[in-house]
Amino acid sequence: LSPTLDCNGRVLKLDRPRVMGIVNVTPDSFSDGGAHDTLEAAVAHGLTLAAEGADLLDVGGESTRPGAAEVPVEEELRRTIPVIERLARETALPISIDTSKPEVMRAAVAAGAGLINDVYGLRREGALDAAAALGVPVVLMHMQGEPRSMQHEPQYEDVVAEVHRFLAERIFAAEMAGIAKKRIVVDPGFGFGKTLQHNLTLLAQLERFGELGVPVLAGLSRKRSIGELTGREAARERVHGSVAAHLIAAQRGARLLRVHDVAATVDALKVWEAVAAQAQPRRAA
Numbered sequence: 001l002s003p004t005l006d007c008n009g010r011v012l013k014l015d016r017p018r019v020m021g022i023v024n025v026t027p028d029s030f031s032d033g034g035a036h037d038t039l040e041a042a043v044a045h046g047l048t049l050a051a052e053g054a055d056l057l058d059v060g061g062e063s064t065r066p067g068a069a070e071v072p073v074e075e076e077l078r079r080t081i082p083v084i085e086r087l088a089r090e091t092a093l094p095i096s097i098d099t100s101k102p103e104v105m106r107a108a109v110a111a112g113a114g115l116i117n118d119v120y121g122l123r124r125e126g127a128l129d130a131a132a133a134l135g136v137p138v139v140l141m142h143m144q145g146e147p148r149s150m151q152h153e154p155q156y157e158d159v160v161a162e163v164h165r166f167l168a169e170r171i172f173a174a175e176m177a178g179i180a181k182k183r184i185v186v187d188p189g190f191g192f193g194k195t196l197q198h199n200l201t202l203l204a205q206l207e208r209f210g211e212l213g214v215p216v217l218a219g220l221s222r223k224r225s226i227g228e229l230t231g232r233e234a235a236r237e238r239v240h241g242s243v244a245a246h247l248i249a250a251q252r253g254a255r256l257l258r259v260h261d262v263a264a265t266v267d268a269l270k271v272w273e274a275v276a277a278q279a280q281p282r283r284a285a
């Protein structure tokens with residue numbers, strides 16, 4: 001499986017695990033400066049991640065962490081569009097928009113974004129049709145409940161089977177809306193309505209999602225589960241645990257890894273790739 005995504009003219013090859021660098025444009029993610037400071041800091045951060053070897057950049061204006069409040073569409077546009085415009089001009093990397101709102105999808109693609117990363121799996125009103133009309137690849141992610149409440153006692157009979165079924169249904173819905181299967185990526189949504197045990201089970205059985213016939217994205221970077229396993233309370237101290245988790249995800253078939261720490265992840269993947277190349281001497285370059 002060596003798919004290629006055409007992201008609004010910028011090509012993302014998924015011949016091997018690729019690194020999606022996180023650019024959160026939320027006031028709390030950068031210095032407590034005003035909007036201008038946030039814009040400058042976000043662009044600078046994106047350029048740093050590009051220099052560290054990111055294969056694409058994921059720009060988001062609404063925090064999706066547990067308990068996060070919703071952001072009005074005008075504010076989400078104000079935060080993300082200028083950053084996407086600047087990054088699209090200053091890097092050749094594909095840029096994804098992390099949003100669930102159709103209006104933000106449209107504006108972001110018009111500004112140069114080439115991939116829609118929707119933690120709601122295009123379930124918001126109008127999202128499927130907007131994504132289909134825009135003609136860019138989409139990431140369909142599983143979430144149980146809503147960010148505000150998803151971590152209150154998440155329950156599953158069989159988390160892998162239920163997440164798998166959800167993603168199969170979203171792929172079907174996307175295809176029915178006119179999104180070609182070759183433009184679809186799926187994601188089990190680590191931390192989105194899952195306990196530590198659920199996340200570990202999903203990671204251990206990540207290969208199951210390869211059965212869906214589309215590339216898999218994994219995002220565990222600096223998440224609570226990593227903190228619980230390592231005892232690292234501060235997010236920025238969870239780099240080593242995050243790199244380990246993403247290496248496991250790569251081993252188990254993930255072709256996109258959504259990370260804060262690009263340089264560390266790129267180094268780990270270089271080691272992985274060298275060994276993987278050994279295993280199959282005919283491996284496509």
Ligand SMILES: Cn1cnc2c(O)nc(N)nc21
Binds near residue numbers: 187217219258
């Ligand atoms: C925006 N966002 C936060 N965590 C994420 C994850 O695990 N996957 C995707 N696709 N997006 C995420």
